[in-house]
Amino acid sequence: MDTAEIKDLVRARYGSVAAGADASGCCAPAATGCCGGKPTPETRSRAMGYSEAELAAVPDGANLGLGCGNPQAIANLKTGEVVVDLGSGAGIDCFLAARQVGPAGRVIGVDMTHEMLAKARANAGKLGVTNVTFRLGEIEHLPIADGTADVVISNCVVNLVPDKAQVFREAFRVLKPGGRVAISDVVNVAPLSADLQADPALLCGCVSGAAPVERIEGWLREAGFAGVRVAVKPESREMIASWAPGRGIEDCVVSAMIEARKPAEAA
Template sequence: MTKLTNDEIRQNVRSRYKQVAIQQIQPTATSSCCSTDSCCDVHPDASVVSAKLGYSDEELSAVPDGANLGLGCGNPQAIAELKPGEVVLDLGSGGGFDCFLAARQVGDEGYVIGVDMTPEMVSRARTNALKGGYTNTDFRLGEIEYLPLADRTVNVIISNCVINLSPDKAQVFSEAFRVLQPGGRLAISDIVTTTELPPEIKNDMNELYSACVSGASSIEEITTLLQLSGFTDISIEPKDESKSFIKDWVPGANVDNYIVSAVIKANRP
């Protein structure tokens, strides 16, 4: 099998999430961009999926229609301990769901920046911001390996099941460290491996990679990458209960035997 380049992997992921962005969410829809209930699939009822990820009814009802696409593997803004006035960056912001929730927490004196590499997602998020009347959010087109932000301009970085999709995670964490202010923090939800992925999963650089499976790293690998980037106070907490929804991402593949959602935290000294 020909090994894909990093750019080819990004193009595959971008193409998949373009499909998600332009999908019309219908209550009875059954079509998907990949597999049922996966991290890259618009669920017929996104609120059902998000409730499983830890979002409250109040949070689900607080965002504009079309912002919650039922993506992700956790609730990063809930673990970020956001404070009024902080500047927050969301890596892979999608339709803006987590950004809008974060915007409520940081208030009018704070600011939330969402970065996404898919133009259709950025357009969708900007439309949702207008619908919701959000004046403290900004959605930018860019790759999380090359962030369109200046050095030391962000207090908190959040992300929801996106970093696993990057073929260059070392560069992602290096960029995260660069844009964080000293004393800033990283608070993300992402997928980690619990054991070695079998070859048929690990080598699938298209369907299963875009489904947040093949690109997952181990806790040890992520810890090392964070340390090499300069982060301290690193904490990675696997969430075994996430297997209840991960098992449905790729029906019949038993991916819950190999991956789990985790809460990943770290600080920039």
């Protein structure tokens, strides 16, 4: 598939999740037989590292259980900071970030799926938050001015994008000097078999689009970041195996926490 076809496939997949047409509610699509036993979004999110307090703080419908970790755990958000969420979905990470940065801070969620944006905005209305906004856009071309953000977060979205290097260049652009990246995503740790690579469901399912750690580190450094760290989480294999039971994807991809900083002297 070319880039446009991949984007159309991903947009359709997550649009159906937001609209409720796809009840699988997990990162990998139902066509692969993922999420055996259909655990709830809350169950999946607990496995990803979200606390009971965090899950209780977001409105019903904000947590779709689509991530592969909890970027809040490494973001170290502070009062008054501006946060940008790449691929904000139904809004869970935006709402959690909004609590941490407080009324003096601001959170901007960006998503390319109209249905997800509508869901996120409805959830913001339920919660009554005033320091969160959601914008339509692709994370390779963020609708955000240069030097806006203190922190860029994301949860299991960068792997879905064909041009990952451009995502990191955009993150660098919108960060203030000294700003930081805190991303949870899947990374490739072993070659995928031909049948896994050819399965479009596994592309949408955060599997076949995963990149190796060394390539992610290289893209971040090429974008200008310092302090690059990609921490692989082997314990995530059990969770990932549930996305496509019996297919061995957990031997090829695992969750990782990705951190980097824009140098303070960067223009």
